[in-house]
Amino acid sequence: MKAVKIRCTLNGRPVTVEAPPAARLLDVLRGPLGLTGTKEGCGEGECGSCTVLLDGAPVNACLVLVGQVEGRAVRTVEGLGDLADLSPLQEAFVKEGGSQCGICTPGFLVSAEALLAAIPQPGETDIREALAGNLCRCTGYQRIVEAVKVASKERASREPG
């Protein structure tokens, strides 16, 4: 298929990338855009390792064609925070044991980011429902739930006023 130019906002910055419109968003992110934080675990939308935010909503990048993101905003794990400026969620995942092997972590962080944007002080059920599309085989999930709780408190304390 012929490559076309696709314009979108990626982690807050406008980008233009050339790709066949039916290429998977996942492959375009990991390939030409060089953002390998988004992982492939199953390629069929079951594991959530490739979760990214599309206009703020979590989607599986393995099921999104890159043509669909034209003119829209994509946010990946790289857009959540960086080594010198971790987001509350990133910090809490490290401290609370929410990340072990780490391959599912970017997807969880992105899903949890969408949750906290919608529900700043989520209850346990909110957290579990929001993360039900992300599989983790290492933690048993409890440390992940704890991390999201800790992060939501930290976010609240960082809010001005």
Place this chain on the structure above:
Amino acid sequence: MALIGRSVPRPDGLAKVTGRARYVDDVAEPGVLVGATLRSTVARGRLRGIVRDPSFDWSGLTVVTAENVPANVVALIEEDQPVLASDDVRHAGEPLALVAGEDALRVARALSHLRADIEPLPPVLTVADALQRTAQIYGSDNVFRTVRIAKGDAAAAIASCPVQLSGTYATPHQEHVYLEPQGVRASWDGNGGAHVLSSCQCPYYIHKGIKRTFGLTDERVDVTQAVTGGGFGGKEEYPTILALHALLLARASGRPVKMIYDRKEDIEATTKRHPSVVTVTSGCDRDGTLRAVSIRVILDGGAYVTLSPVVLSRGALHAAGAYRWEHVSIEAQAVATNTPPNGAFRGFGAPQTIWAIERHMDRIARTLRIDPLALRERNLLRVGDTTPTGQFLKESVGVARCVEEAKKASRWDEKRRVAAGAPPAGASGMFRLPPPGAVAARKARGVGASVYLHGAGFTGSGELAHRARVAVDLFSDAAGKPRFRIRGASTDIGQGTETVFRQIAAEALWVSMDRVDFTTPSTAHVPDSGPTVASRTVMIVGGVVEAAARALFALIEGDRQEKGGSFEDAARRLLGEHGSLTVEREYEPPPGHAWDDATYRGDAYPVYGWGCAIAEVEVDLDTFETTVLSLWSAHDVGKAIHPVNCKGQIEGGLLQAVGWALQENVVMREGRVVNARLTDYVIPTILDAPRFTTILVEDPYSRGPGGGAKGLGELPMDGGAPAVAAAVEHATGIVCDRLPLLPEELYALSKEVRR
């Protein structure tokens, strides 16, 4: 320093939460080819040839078959498995040929234009057929190995007991589902040296395999571990054959080659947990005092030996459970079938035999009308007892405390009483044990328990044979400041090796953790501390890390005492004199450790971890779906060096066991996995996971690092499934001795509960 016992933030965590951690498929490299595998679709046959479609454009593609393999064996315990099948095809999914090219799509198309010409033969698909020798597929009897353990005279003792019970218990395959599928990058240098970057647990296994297949010396092979997205045993032995495949393609093409499995190929082709059938016959007194047990274990090994003999051995050694028996007889066999080879999976044979003995303990309790935990408590192993192999337990048997703590946390006594009321309205009298009143009528709740042990470290003489080696270096950082570095082959696959090793070394060196580096395991740079398996990393290798760091500390401190100044001054002085300083240590087995492989007598393991798990379930009486609401557990870990990591291991291991108990189900037809996708091989999500209450019990092991740490990684996997099955029994009266407890299975069994 007080680093031991503190849950410090894991140092590898920063890269993981920012997306910077580079797993093998994340390494961008121009010129690297994509490799793929042609596999058998039949379970057994004779390979007559690989035929290329002449109408397909093969330009720019590299094809490799068995003829291109220098020594066509995968070096493991035995050399029965070829790198690529050349004559006999022994299982569906067996690799037959390899293709590499620049473009993944063209490589995939090329695979469909390669045809394996196979003359099919009747396969042996079940252990029953294998033992009846419907066809001869391994040796003279289709048996990979037989293990026998005897203590006293079990048959005579059982015959003399007032209560004699027998039961058969079975478990299925289990797929690891590490969320990063298997992957490797391989290349050759101008000197004929092989270079491999692998998602793996055991760089030196791959090293050994490459030396054997390509006829290379040690120093011509460099295997480096990539950041690894989970293993659970699945990346113990399998990465060797994958590395060999990629190296074959790299050699034939003259280019670096990357091979990354997709999920379907990973599930279809790689190893799984051995299915088991275990028959337990016991004799005990009317008060529940255990006397004698006779156990027969059969494991389905699949088509090649891989690690089956050692999985079998560990399974047999755990088969009598955490209990005192005066008389024991165990016979265990691993059997060949024409199914994909089974291999290492967290627990390594023990979850299968613990499942059997724990369900059997519930059978005894049911028959004698004794509380299941009271029965267990009456018979727990204690310091001073001997195991079935005659091992004298001299320390660190914290099992009684585990039971006590788990019972207390779960309010066991109260919960067992609550459920013993009248049948619920609308239950049609189907169920012997009705749910408590608080729950909607069509759902039944119950609690169940299991008690278990896990031998830490290699079985028997394994640690003596391997003699783990670790180096700790003193070197100058870029600013000339003294720094330290741990070098060993033990990999961090998520369980926290880097964190805990740095804690142990920093504590021994009296420096902060950020001054101690952990070297990425690479066979060119690290001594062989052995594979990352067998719950041995912290206890065995961590002990060697501690010994090496202490020796290095003593060197520097000695210099300080002799020549004055601070520790820092002494370190600088030594660096000035020597450039850098390395202390290497190797594992020292406990004094008096004795093991006889011929008789299976002696110290099977240096020490054991212990656990008690209590599950509370809710069973829907219309759909027979089971939900695990809560899981309380207490585990004796010796010493928790990093409590959060310990809890992460326990909760993760227990959830894998819950998945195995309730939902994970590898379906095979004609020896082929037919549900090789996460859509239909279903692992627990966050909504399936129970609330965990995780208690750490510390009964220190005198030789464990950090003040007594024992192995922990596999232990929780042993206990989850029997606790869940016992809870289902308590809730519904349905006795299920075969995993998984699928709704259809429970529905079928519920008919037997009608009265």
